[in-house]
Amino acid sequence: MGLRRAAHVAWRRVGDETVLIHLRNKKIFVLNPSGGFLWHGLDGARGTEEFLESLTLDHPIPEGASGRIDSFLENLREADLVDAEGAPDEETPSLPEYPLPAFVPPELVWQEELRNFGLSCIFLSGDELCNSGPSL
């Protein structure tokens, strides 16, 4: 049984990257194209071997690819972005075509904690820039 995308994660492809938002712990994550490909296939049925078998590449799969995928999946698990529990989806959706001609290690390339005040002067004090408004 493989990992599946957690229900508390919303996601969308933006440009070449895949952006995930963890709705509970208030973090946003960005996956590289290779990571986005794997993310798309995390339906509870696929594991590392299934992913490797699904790749159609112009170049041979390099040694160590399996370990890089394992490591990526572990990073997703540590970030609470995937669930290991539960049965696979009834219908396993087909994977999109691998977006690159050669294997590139999947990576979580960026993350940021989300805040609700947007670093705005209207909500901050103690900064000269923020105290320039009218005073009584």
Place this chain on the structure above:
Amino acid sequence: MLEIAEEREVEVSQSSFAFGETRLRFESADRTWLSYLDRRYQRFSISPGNESFVVSFEPTSLPLPPNLVSRLAAHLEAVHCEPVENGYRVTTETSQCEIDLRSRRAILRGPSALYPLDNVLRHLLPLLWEEGLIVHSALVADDAESGVLACGPSGAGKSTIARLARGRALSDELAAVKLEERQTIGVALPFWESRPGRARLRAVLHLGHGASHRLERLLPEEALRRLVTQVLWPVWDEPAMARSFAYLTELAETVPAFDLSFAPTGDVWDFIDKEVS
């Protein structure tokens, strides 16, 4: 006579303002507090009626924070927000607010100053603005239909770029973004220098200072990373977070974004208008 005096004590005054298309009514027996709102939000004042949400303010006798510059100044306190029946309770060291989304009312208690309201508005506005995002940005209109959102943290140049727009600026600090008939619209929100208005966004600029003007087009994924830290995220509300995320990705993908380094000279908008058509 006593009864009359008591009635006068609880006489409530009101002021109404439009935060974008969200019409808020503020009520309080503390007329001085309402006068603070009138000073800050005066250009966004509206006639009473058809407000979609009411905030009642009840002053407490708690002392003002010692480092507060004035009763109008910002003062950030650690905020605890928890779900309660029909809404949320927003608590800081010196204030508390009960937000009831069903009755569309909030009761705010705190010292007679604006900062308790600031701390509530940063929670309330993203909740009430259901059709888009609140972004830390200046909004500059080109004409009646088109405009530019200029983003960046404090010190990045939002106020400067707004001032150099010579009257075209709608807001220098906060703007709301919404999708409307497949167009992305920026709507001015009140702060020190702002006036009501809206514009179809033709570009999002991410500001930085430089020795000369330089504009560099960003990929959608780069634009998204820059925007993420400028959004007022409704972090206590999962459905609202999912909604904001959808609007953010839409904004990053549909509106051209640029890194703008600029020198604070009068020709910067000529440069922007020429480069970002």
